[in-house]
Amino acid sequence: MGMKLFIKEHISFVLFEILIVLFILSLYWLDGFRNMSTAIYTMIISLILIISFLGFRYFRRQSYLNKITNLPQTMEDALQKNAKSPEHFQTESYLQELYRVYQHEVQVLYASQNRQEKFLNQWIHQMKTPISVLELLLQEEAPLDKKSVQEEVDRIKRGLEMVLMNARLEKFEDDMQIEQVCLKQIVNATINENKRLFITNRVFPETHIEEGLIVASDSKWLKFILVQFITNAVKYTFEQNKRILVTATKAGSEVKLTIRDEGIGIPKSDLTRVTKAFFTGENGRKTGESTGMGLYLASEICEKLGHQFEIESEVGVGTTITLTFQ
Missing domain, CATH: 3.30.565.10 (Histidine kinase-like ATPase, C-terminal domain)
Structure with missing residues (x-):
């Protein structure tokens, strides 16, 4: 996969180099130079130089190419360092910074979710008390004590107000x-x-x-x-x-x-x-x-x-x- 990616990336570079060599030879041809063996020798030497350059370039970039062509299994794979050139060093720095931003956002979301879940569980537990009191009041044969009922209703209303405000706090700026x-x-x-x-x-x-x-x-x-x-x-x-x-x-x-x-x-x-x-x-x-x-x-x-x-x-x-x- 790394070799295929490298060839795809540099095929235009090879064609461009061949085009330059042909253009220079055509200039010599128009100027009266007619030695075909020298022209062929020039093209062969140019190709050898291009291939040698690309081979050395591929050797230096092999580990980096293998890294980006294999799909990562975990987010920590982004922290691997295989770069050899300044461009790839910068790319890896970018990915590592992106990973840190991602981790920070995940931690913020996790903390928010954990806080909401914990608060909701605790709030539900607190609301059991006024509901239990109301049930006991309804079970009594004596006339209903409206004052006691109102106290428990007020307690539930305050609890509901708090849980609603806690939910709205996440989008405070919009509200x-x-x-x-x-x-x-x-x-x-x-x-x-x-x-x-x-x-x-x-x-x-x-x-x-x-x-x-x-x-x-x-x-x-x-x-x-x-x-x-x-x-x-x-x-x-x-x-x-x-x-x-x-x-x-x-x-x-x-x-x-x-x-x-x-x-x-x-x-x-x-x-x-x-x-x-x-x-x-x-x-x-x-x-x-x-x-x-x-x-x-x-x-x-x-x-x-x-x-x-x-x-x-x-x-x-x-x-x-x-x-x-x-």
Whole structure:
């Protein structure tokens, strides 16, 4: 196969060389040179030189030709080095770089698929709890407790919202729409949508945000981020009659939104890892309801939107999350 490829590649070169020799001999013929034996000798010497050159060239390229004519069995075959000429060295460098790009894309896709699968399995497991509670409520002979049903429905709705946002995160740029957002309006809307969560846990929100405070963000994604922060603040405030304080301040071109709770706080050993995917930590094990994805998704969305995101916490005192808008 290597020889056939070499001949196909150089047949035009041989014909061109023969054409040049014939052209030079025709010039001598027109100039009056009529010695046929010299002409034949010249053609034979030219052919010998051409064949010798091509033979040497084939010998140097044999291993490379064999490599590219045999179909690879694995992607690692692209890393073999058989080049002898600068052109083939460059070709092999190109293939090796292409292999590295391919490997990187495969690893990214594999990590994304693995994360999605793991999250979905964990999410399905979490959704079994509210469904089981609803089944128990329906089996009771007493009148249906609508408040309890609503709590479980709200839990399922929050779970569905998270899994949908996780799916959309893969195509975030297509779904993003930056606009001027009234910060007080979106914070109040988020709190009102989760008022049953506050009432059930007997935690009270307080907001201190100026009316005309505007930030550049995506209202849908920003609301999702705020839901994660507020839900965590309520979920990890075990004592009743505690507060969640939401404030916003403007300093120059920056606006800082702060969400502070009076909950159990985050241990220092967990603080640097709470934004990693599937990390539940000590607090997550206490509630048994954490997927470890809420703060991870919030962190990813903040990075894509260009918002800075910081967490400060002290065990027994509470947690403060600061979101900075440029």
